[in-house]
Amino acid sequence: MMLHPEIESLDRDGMRALQARKLAALGERLAASPDWCEHFAKAGMHPRDLAAADGLAHAPTMEKADLRARYPFPMLTVEASKVVRFFATSGTTGLPVLFGFTRNDLRQLSIQVARQLYCSGVRPGDRVYQGFGYGLWIGGPAHELALQELGTTCFPVGPGRSELVVQWVRELAWDVAAVSPLFLANLLRVAREHGIDPRKDWKVRMAIIGGQAVSRAFRDELEAGMPAGFTARNSYGTTESGGPNLGAACPYAHRRDEMHLINEDAVITELLDPQSLKPAGPGEVGEVVVTTLDKEASPVVRWRTHDLVRMAEKPYDCECGRRGMPTIGRIIGRSDDVLKVRGVLVFPSQIEDVVAGTPGTVKDAWQIYVDTVDGSPKSMTVAIECDAGHAARSSDLAGIVARSLSSRLGLKVPVECHPYGTLPRYEAKARRVLPKEQS
Numbered sequence: 001m002m003l004h005p006e007i008e009s010l011d012r013d014g015m016r017a018l019q020a021r022k023l024a025a026l027g028e029r030l031a032a033s034p035d036w037c038e039h040f041a042k043a044g045m046h047p048r049d050l051a052a053a054d055g056l057a058h059a060p061t062m063e064k065a066d067l068r069a070r071y072p073f074p075m076l077t078v079e080a081s082k083v084v085r086f087f088a089t090s091g092t093t094g095l096p097v098l099f100g101f102t103r104n105d106l107r108q109l110s111i112q113v114a115r116q117l118y119c120s121g122v123r124p125g126d127r128v129y130q131g132f133g134y135g136l137w138i139g140g141p142a143h144e145l146a147l148q149e150l151g152t153t154c155f156p157v158g159p160g161r162s163e164l165v166v167q168w169v170r171e172l173a174w175d176v177a178a179v180s181p182l183f184l185a186n187l188l189r190v191a192r193e194h195g196i197d198p199r200k201d202w203k204v205r206m207a208i209i210g211g212q213a214v215s216r217a218f219r220d221e222l223e224a225g226m227p228a229g230f231t232a233r234n235s236y237g238t239t240e241s242g243g244p245n246l247g248a249a250c251p252y253a254h255r256r257d258e259m260h261l262i263n264e265d266a267v268i269t270e271l272l273d274p275q276s277l278k279p280a281g282p283g284e285v286g287e288v289v290v291t292t293l294d295k296e297a298s299p300v301v302r303w304r305t306h307d308l309v310r311m312a313e314k315p316y317d318c319e320c321g322r323r324g325m326p327t328i329g330r331i332i333g334r335s336d337d338v339l340k341v342r343g344v345l346v347f348p349s350q351i352e353d354v355v356a357g358t359p360g361t362v363k364d365a366w367q368i369y370v371d372t373v374d375g376s377p378k379s380m381t382v383a384i385e386c387d388a389g390h391a392a393r394s395s396d397l398a399g400i401v402a403r404s405l406s407s408r409l410g411l412k413v414p415v416e417c418h419p420y421g422t423l424p425r426y427e428a429k430a431r432r433v434l435p436k437e438q439s
């Protein structure tokens with residue numbers, strides 16, 4: 001089932017040819033911008049070199065530092081007066097970076113995210129709770145535009161107002177929730193506190209979850225608390241790629257815990273080794289690096305997201321009929337979050353898998369505290385919470401998690417178990433790694 005079969009069923013060669021035509025046009029547009037010419041000159045190139053077969057593979061990468069140097073409207077390729085809307089990155093480190101959207105960029109965004117939602121199983125006529133955040137953050141506005149484009153009935157509540165939402169899911173008979181997984185877990189808790197049993201009282205059949213990576217165990221637990229047949233579909237995107245427009249799970253990809261790169265005709269996604277920048281092969285982990293082909297106002301070329309994913313063993317020719325839109329695994333962490341402790345590489349997602357898979361822990365409340373000496377972590381402590389209704393002693397629970405971590409990581413890690421409700425909770429992207437003095 002495809003919203004745009006003429007594009008979505010292209011095979012890999014057809015997709016490559018379409019991308020090559022758009023890359024050449026992008027090079028022409030960027031050539032008119034002195035900032036972009038200067039950026040390409042760092043690699044001894046000119047934007048028009050994007051028309052060459054190996055042009056993109058040799059183009060310089062970009063990250064926040066490149067844009068911060070050109071504050072406040074970095075590498076804008078249209079007059080600022082043509083921008084109808086700015087969005088911004090979360091700004092967890094330093095000033096937020098602003099990304100402009102022209103009227104046409106917003107139109108393209110609504111079409112891209114509509115395709116993504118349709119691939120995940122959202123249909124015209126569905127009643128949809130839109131729970132992603134608004135304001136400068138792109139998640140909420142992009143989903144709202146796309147839900148309208150698709151012909152659903154949208155309830156744009158945004159995050160928060162949990163007590164109202166848990167009633168409305170029941171009384172307005174919502175079919176779909178677009179929401180961060182941590183907020184959905186919070187809604188389940190609030191519903192039960194108010195005497196609502198989501199498994200019986202709600203009819204929501206699907207959640208589009210995004211904004212952060214969650215382990216399969218966490219997703220399984222969410223699904224177990226919801227009505228029979230409910231599925232939580234992963235989605236993925238970033239402000240820099242133009243919105244929540246990259247990853248979508250068709251039914252087959254969902255079963256493999258994978259996502260299609262669903263807008264490959266508009267955003268090229270490379271998976272590159274974070275150190276060598278060599279492309280990852282099938283089954284290998286790489287950093288997501290994106291190039292926007294159609295964006296008018298704030299295009300990016302080889303933007304380093306620092307998100308790490310594994311390319312599928314068999315990335316092409318999915319059973320759903322999408323042939324040239326490869327599949328990737330869920331986001332497994334950030335290249336700047338990977339910890340090297342006593343010579344062992346530790347991904348926060350590995351810790352999450354263990355915490356989520358241990359009965360008695362609170363799945364959305366855990367932290368890694370690191371002791372850093374001269375910029376490199378010397379030791380780490382994992383903090384978990386004991387669920388309020390769990391019978392085991394907290395010291396026993398800490399011991400169980402510590403033993404699982406030791407066998408999973410090959411590293412002995414101290415585990416502290418805290419009372420229920422004492423560790424930080426996050427509505428959107430969680431900060432799992434914190435310096436020790438904050439513990």
Ligand SMILES: [Zn+2]
Binds near residue numbers: 250319320321
């Ligand atoms: Zn598929």
